[in-house]
Amino acid sequence: MAEKLFGFGLGYLLRLVRGDQSLTLFIAAGAMMLLAAAVEVWGKRRYQAWLHAERGGHPPHEAKLSSLAADSLLSMAGALVAWGVIYGLLALAKGAIPAWDWPEQTDANPALAWLSLLVAYSIIIGLGWLHLLFVGRKLSLRPFWISFGTIWLLLAAYTLKLVYPLEGLHPGIYVLCGSISTAGTLLLWGLRDAEADAEDQAAEDRGAVNN
Structure with missing residues (x-):
């Protein structure tokens, strides 16, 4: 299953790089990568500012340009790979649930590519909202995160239907896209928590050595 998933996704990305797809899709993918970079840098700075406000002490150091x-x-790079993986998931779902009347994926009408790209956008936007509104919350199984996941799934599915309506498309496809968006958003937020914990532990270790 994993080999098929990465095979579908990475194979499509190779076609994109070779220029087999439309220029519009290529530009949209580039904008998605830039948005991912902006959210990453802004999110880290916002988290550091929140941490400083919570703990006091010295102001957060300015990150080097490098x-x-x-x-x-x-x-x-992560956003590009995520797009490929999402495309792979949709391609696998298309083969597993043919009754949903999936759109045909052609060079002239790359419907699955656009759907997967929009899901990737929604994950990045979800991370941005979490950094904006809930920067200090750690991922857990508490009611807040269950509620957030449910709301984001429905919101992402509904927004995708509004932004990219395809005639005759089964509603389950949009729900699946919303589910992938929610899972991706929460997974990356959990990775952010793990990275922050590792950095905090490293800082504590350095402080203990200096003392």
Whole structure:
């Protein structure tokens, strides 16, 4: 299953790089990568500012330009890979649930590519909202996160239907896209928590050594 997933996704990305798809899709993908970089850099700065406000002490240090560039490049590459994985998931679902009357994926009408790209956009936007409104909350199984996941699933599915309406498309496809968006958003937020915990532990270790 994993091999098929990455095969579908990475195979499509290779076609995109070779220029087999439309220029509009290529530009939209580039904008998605830039948005991912912006949310990554802004989100880290916002989290550091929140941490400083919570703990007091010295102001958060300004990240070096090289560090910001590295974070931006990693987030852009990650967004591109995520798009490929999402496309792979939709391609697998198309084969597993043919009764949903999936749109045909052609070079002239790359419907699955656009759907997967919009799901990738929604994940990035979801992370942005979390950084804006709930920067200090850690992912858990508490009611807040269950409620957020449910609301984001419905909101993402409804927004995708408004932004990219396809005649005759089964509603389950939009619900599936919303589910992928929610899972991706929460997964990346959990990874952010893990990264923040690791950085905090490293800072504590350095402080203990200095003392």
